[in-house]
Amino acid sequence: MDKYLDGTWEEFEEWIREKIGSDFHWCVRPSDTATNREMVATLVLNDIKRNNGVFPAKNTFIEKAQKR
Secondary structure, eight states, X not given: OTHHHHSOHHHHHHHHXXXXXXXXXXXXXXXXXXXXXXXXXXXXXXXXXXXXXXXXXXXXXXXXXXOO
């Protein structure tokens, strides 16, 4: 989990893709700070936990991309 704090923004977005199992779009793209990364990561992990291991279609910051 430390990788998303120390890596590039692209690595952070890849961490999100891995966690949610999908590509995604930002609903609200936060500025790139350690605090914002921690907040987004916590929301993602909590949403997965509350939804029985599956990320919902959308949360405050991100929305899963539609499959074509």
